[in-house]
Amino acid sequence: MFPYLFRSxxxxxLEICADISSPQTQRLVFSLVSSTSPSGAPSSPLRTSxxxxxADNVRTMPKSKRDKKxxxxxxxxxxxxxxxxxxxxxxxxxxxxRYVFIFSVDxxxxxxxxxxxxxxxxxxxxxxxxxxxxxxxxxGPTDEYKDNLHKxxxxxxxxxxxxxxxxxxxxxxxxxxxxxxxxxxxxxxTAQMAxxxxxxxxxxxxxxxxxxxxxxGLPTALKKGVVTLLQDYEVCKExxxxxxxxxxxxxxxxxxxADFKVTIKCLWNSETGDFETLVGEEEDNKQKDxxxxxxx
Numbered sequence: 001m002f003p004y005l006f007r008s009x010x011x012x013x014l015e016i017c018a019d020i021s022s023p024q025t026q027r028l029v030f031s032l033v034s035s036t037s038p039s040g041a042p043s044s045p046l047r048t049s050x051x052x053x054x055a056d057n058v059r060t061m062p063k064s065k066r067d068k069k070x071x072x073x074x075x076x077x078x079x080x081x082x083x084x085x086x087x088x089x090x091x092x093x094x095x096x097x098r099y100v101f102i103f104s105v106d107x108x109x110x111x112x113x114x115x116x117x118x119x120x121x122x123x124x125x126x127x128x129x130x131x132x133x134x135x136x137x138x139x140g141p142t143d144e145y146k147d148n149l150h151k152x153x154x155x156x157x158x159x160x161x162x163x164x165x166x167x168x169x170x171x172x173x174x175x176x177x178x179x180x181x182x183x184x185x186x187x188x189x190t191a192q193m194a195x196x197x198x199x200x201x202x203x204x205x206x207x208x209x210x211x212x213x214x215x216x217g218l219p220t221a222l223k224k225g226v227v228t229l230l231q232d233y234e235v236c237k238e239x240x241x242x243x244x245x246x247x248x249x250x251x252x253x254x255x256x257x258a259d260f261k262v263t264i265k266c267l268w269n270s271e272t273g274d275f276e277t278l279v280g281e282e283e284d285n286k287q288k289d290x291x292x293x294x295x296x
Contacts, residue, residue, distance in 0.1 A: 123165035147273035
């Protein structure tokens with residue numbers, strides 16, 4: 001048996017030395033090459049380290065100056081300046097017009113409100129930004145712009161607006177009490193009546209509409225290219241809260257349930273500084289009319 005000694009000379013080669021106990025000491029050296037090049041020469045460890053350095057250099061390359069995030073929008077944010085302009089505009093209207101009315105809107109529609117604005121070009125309407133309008137008019141007696149204007153600010157909650165006009169109280173109430181337009185109901189509105197669709201062909205719809213109607217829950221099918229309702233279908237009951245599908249069905253069938261209406265809630269007179277609530281008066285008048293009818 002030969003005692004073997006292992007000695008590593010470099011990462012590539014390994015020398016195995018064997019000591020033979022004999023008169024003539026012989027030394028046998030075996031070189032084992034772990035990796036060689038295609039030509040048979042051992043590969044150089046420097047090549048590997050250089051490749052690693054190149055990879056590190058690629059990772060730490062400086063960013064290009066052209067690599068910038070560009071916003072595609074051109075809309076400027078409305079900040080403090082827009083709010084200050086609104087406050088100034090409201091206070092100018094307080095000085096310019098005689099009456100200030102607060103009105104509420106049922107079943108708000110922008111198109112309907114535009115019609116009202118067009119009919120009342122001699123006046124000014126402000127809708128939205130209730131908190132900013134409260135600051136302009138005044139939240140309390142200490143910071144109100146004029147006497148008793150803080151009472152108007154208490155009504156600036158929800159879907160309400162401000163009307164500045166020189167028209168009298170009677171003229172304003174007469175117009176808005178008679179102004180009422182119907183429109184299609186939206187999801188969340190209350191159904192004013194029960195709606196049931198009868199079985200039979202729906203000739204007002206093209207054949208391409210049949211999948212959409214079926215997706216809304218209607219039992220429909222194509223019969224000879226005509227959209228047909230296979231059975232009676234109840235869309236809604238009176239008093240139900242409409243879902244998005246129900247509102248869509250009512251609109252497709254041209255059934256209008258929402259009434260766009262403007263209600264005058266209160267007024268303020270800039271000449272006298274008097275504040276007056278109008279909603280309570282209308283309710284009292286209704287109660288008086290009902291009592292008179294019962295007496296008759």
